[in-house]
């Protein structure tokens with residue numbers, strides 16, 4: 001047991017999917033896993049463990065943003081022996097060349113979070129995906145004919161920017177593909193504990209064209225993304 005997880009030792013698999021949304025965690029387990037059991041319900045941040053193609057896999061909701069995600073990541077890695085993590089989520093596209101429903105494989109995550117800023121000062125830590133998970137996912141996505149983008153993203157602390165439009169221009173100029181709110185924590189904390197991590201995120205809205213995924217397309221793309229993540233673990 002940890003402050004935010006009531007599961008017993010051994011309740012989580014070494015491989016874990018990390019959606020932000022608890023209802024998505026339940027949907028993933030119901031849709032893709034067999035022999036599912038709930039291992040955590042603290043604060044509604046549901047955790048479930050089951051099997052995929054006979055191998056144990058868990059799903060844990062992380063909530064939104066780096067502070068929430070970091071709590072679950074630290075506890076999963078310190079106390080529950082998690083070894084490989086794939087965040088499955090959505091992101092906002094920063095480049096009109098990429099369309100909604102494209103799947104981003106986040107090679108690296110820049111961030112404006114003080115969680116990393118204060119930890120690494122005077123350095124700016126480069127939080128990167130595990131190369132093995134990334135190259136496996138990229139190969140499987142290509143084979144499956146999925147529209148995929150491999151590139152850098154930004155993990156932002158703000159969803160709403162009171163200054164009227166986050167300053168993404170310079171990030172865009174430097175090749176940043178999309179924005180979301182958790183990956184820099186996933187990659188940094190995985191590195192701290194010697195675990196492997198990758199983020200797979202569908203572009204749900206484009207900040208340049210303002211195109212948005214319809215609810216049906218959102219569900220279909222979620223299916224593709226979770227399938228890709230589970231196939232990556234199984235490969």
Ligand code: HPA
Pocket residue numbers: 090091092156158159179180181204205207
């Ligand atoms: N900002 C941050 N996170 C997101 C966005 C966004 O525009 N879209 C999907 N996740």
